Amino acid sequence: MARNTHLIQLRNANIKKRYREIAAKNPKWRNDAVIDMVSEQFFLSARTITAILNNEGVYGKTA
Numbered sequence: 001m002a003r004n005t006h007l008i009q010l011r012n013a014n015i016k017k018r019y020r021e022i023a024a025k026n027p028k029w030r031n032d033a034v035i036d037m038v039s040e041q042f043f044l045s046a047r048t049i050t051a052i053l054n055n056e057g058v059y060g061k062t063a
Contacts, residue, residue, distance in 0.1 A: 012052050012059060015042055019053060 015038060023034050032046070035053075039046045052059045 011042070015044075015049060015052050018042075019049070 019038050035046050035049050039049045
């Protein structure tokens with residue numbers, strides 16, 4: 001495994017926290033606009049951010 005599982009879980013928790021912060025600050029924004037903003041901040045694709053938020057696939061597994 002390339003990275004520490006704890007670091008990945010911490011990153012995912014920070015992504016979810018940042019998503020909630022941006023959505024609360026900009027309540028009129030569409031969901032995809034918030035996801036685009038988070039993806040730019042974390043240097044991940046919008047699809048990866050969506051998977052993390054929805055706990056899909058490997059992003060839903062907990063160690």
